[in-house]
Amino acid sequence: MPDISALPGFYRIAQADPDRRAVIDTDGAVTTYGELLARVNQVSHGLRARGLAEGDVVAGVLPNGLDAVVMLMATGQVGLYYVPVNWHLTDTEIAYILADCDAEIVVAGPARPVEGALTGTADLAEGQPVTAPEGRSAGAVMWYTSGTTGFPKGVQRPLPGTEPEATVPLVTWFLGEVCDLRPGDGIHLVTSPMYHSAPCAHTMFALHLGHTLVIAPRFEPAGILELIDRYRVTNAMMVPTMFHRMLRLPAEVRRAYDVSSLRQVVHTAAACPVAVKKQIMDWWGPVLYEYYGSTESTIAFSVKPHDWLERPGTVGRPAPGFEARILGPEGEELPVGEPGMVYVKSGLGGFAYRKDPAKTAASMRGEWYAPGDIGFMDKDGFLFLCDRRTDxxxxxxxxxxxxxxxxxxxxxxxxxxxxxxxxxxxxxxxxxxxxxxxxxxxxxxxxxxxxxxxxxxxxxxxxxxxxxxxxxxxxxxxxxxxxxxxxxxxxx
Missing domain, CATH: 3.30.300.30 (ANL, C-terminal domain)
Structure with missing residues (x-):
């Protein structure tokens, strides 16, 4: 098997090792890296054939599965913005997002028809070459987030203007620093809907690291444990309520599955009760990696298992490239241990809410962004969250x-x-x-x-x-x- 550890991301890995397993879908069907790249290339050509150019927007109203992965990686090499849309939303809610993002093409799943949308990726791929498109450039995902109030907002970042491979080394280094994830033969379990930022990003990260995606049909506690056991899953992204539900399984059910293959289980999206996290690490070992941020700020704080065990309850220190401050009501910097609004500043690039400069400005204090949480820092710079400001x-x-x-x-x-x-x-x-x-x-x-x-x-x-x-x-x-x-x- 070729050594892919130094290759810059999915597209190069797929060329070097086409027989490598890329996706194990919800029905167990296996797609190799070579097969996935061929479909990705066809869809990229198909999007261009319909007149899309760099900076245009494509939306996917898709459940987790191969089509969702294809759309993510196809738009990612021809300079397009990709908007994953929650397919559980009402027709009115979906229509609002599609209009707000100015989607030129919409791809939907057969179980969730959307007026004017293509059904799956087959129509885009049909008759198109499997070779890489000319003039490749990195795209970006534009997730819509509702925050705490109001209509959803598209979080838009500038396109880098470089080929996709140029951005991979920074991502790979960052994931290694934050989560100890490395290129190689990992198995990543997709447990959550890919229309949300963290599960979607981790799906993309896994392919850039050469890992195999195992896509769970849904979250069901025993079913997730069975997939970990069957495929020897090494890493996954979960949310705390999943831990809580798995801990509620009878002891004999938990003992029936071998979870010793797990190396990194990353959790985010909500506060994890200390007792729940300790119980999971008693069961799975010290494999829980936590990060805190938002769709807007990405991974702003992170903490590895042993650091957390020394400081239970922390969400970590600022991630590489980030600075953090705790400010009072008048913008004054607060001392160690005193709760206030959390502000972060990233050296990795900013964002804007699509079509809403006023909301963009309101979320910032100069270069500093407020995710909306109240917290305090200890003397070593570890952040402890208290709650959302709105709660x-x-x-x-x-x-x-x-x-x-x-x-x-x-x-x-x-x-x-x-x-x-x-x-x-x-x-x-x-x-x-x-x-x-x-x-x-x-x-x-x-x-x-x-x-x-x-x-x-x-x-x-x-x-x-x-x-x-x-x-x-x-x-x-x-x-x-x-x-x-x-x-x-x-x-x-």
Whole structure:
């Protein structure tokens, strides 16, 4: 097998080692690097044949699978912006994104028809050559993110204007520094929808490293463990709610699968309760790599397993190329240990919200960007997050962070999921309310949960109201949707 460790990314790896496994799809079908490159080249030619030029936009309303991978890599070598669209959205929501991004071509999956869209990549590829297109240049993915309020915004970065291979060495070096991921014979498990930034980026990273993608049909705890065991998965990207659900499996089910092949499991997208992360590392070993950032800021902070075990709860220090500050309400820099707004500055390039310079400007303080979280730094520069600014509860003039209460409640075996919100109160400003999804079996009583919180968090943080719900709303990437929880609660 050829040594691909020094080759600059997917396109060169596929030429050097065409028989290498590239994708194991949701149905188990295997596509080699050579076969994938041939289809990618055909689709690149097909896009150009329809008149698309550098800087134009293509959108994909596609479930995870081979077509989604092809569109990502095809647009990535002919200087196009690619917009992955959440195919669970309503027709109206999809239409808004397609209009806002000015998509010249839309590719959709057969299970989610979109008016005017091509169905899959076959039409683009038909009759086109399998050779590389002339004048190749790097494209970029433009993800749409809704943040906390308002319509989704397209996060657009300047195209580099170079061939795709020119950007790979920096990416490879960065991933090695942050996640210890290296080129070679890795097996990457895709567990989350690729229309979100982190799963999409890790899919692309894996191919540039020469790894094999194993695409899970959906997230199902035992099913994920079975794929890890069957394909000897070495790395994956997950979100904390996945860990929580896997820990809820019976012990005999967990023991049935061999997870010893795992080397790097990267998690992001939401705060991970300390107890949950410790339990996963007790089970899988010290393989959890965490990073914190956003679609706009990319990977701004990162922490490796042993550093986290020495400082449980941290999301790490600034990633290479980043600086960080904690600022108060008037923009003053806060001392070590004092919570404030987190600001980051990247030396790796900036972004703009498409068609919205006002929102771009509002998110910045000079060169510094605010992801929207409250946190503090310790004396060694490790960041600890408190909560989202929009989720902060102020009760009796005191700041209360819902994530802290949720993490404590999730340590109770009778709690499967929980959302803590602030409800307007004339006397206190806000009252703390906990909405609990109980684990299977007899649910705990509110009093039992309050007693559980007693030694864990201060009494003023305890919920005044605890109610039970069959299920709590989460986004497809596993983030708790406190906005929907709050709206549903108040509507009652």
């Amino acid at each position: 902060l509860i102020v009760s009796g003039g005191v700041n209360i962070y819902p994530a802290e209460i949720e993490a404590a409640l999730l340590e109770h075996p009778g709690v499967a999921d929980v959302a803590v919100i602030g409800v307007p109160d004339e006397e206190w400003g806000h009252t703390v309310v906990a909405l609990v999804q109980p684990a299977p079996g007899a649910p705990p009583s509110p009093q039992e949960l309050l007693e559980h919180l007693g030694p864990r968090i201060a009494r003023f943080k305890h919920p005044r109201v605890i109610e039970f719900r069959e299920e709590l709303p989460r986004t497809p990437t596993g983030k708790l949707s406190r906005t929907r929880v709050r709206e549903e609660y108040l509507s009652r």
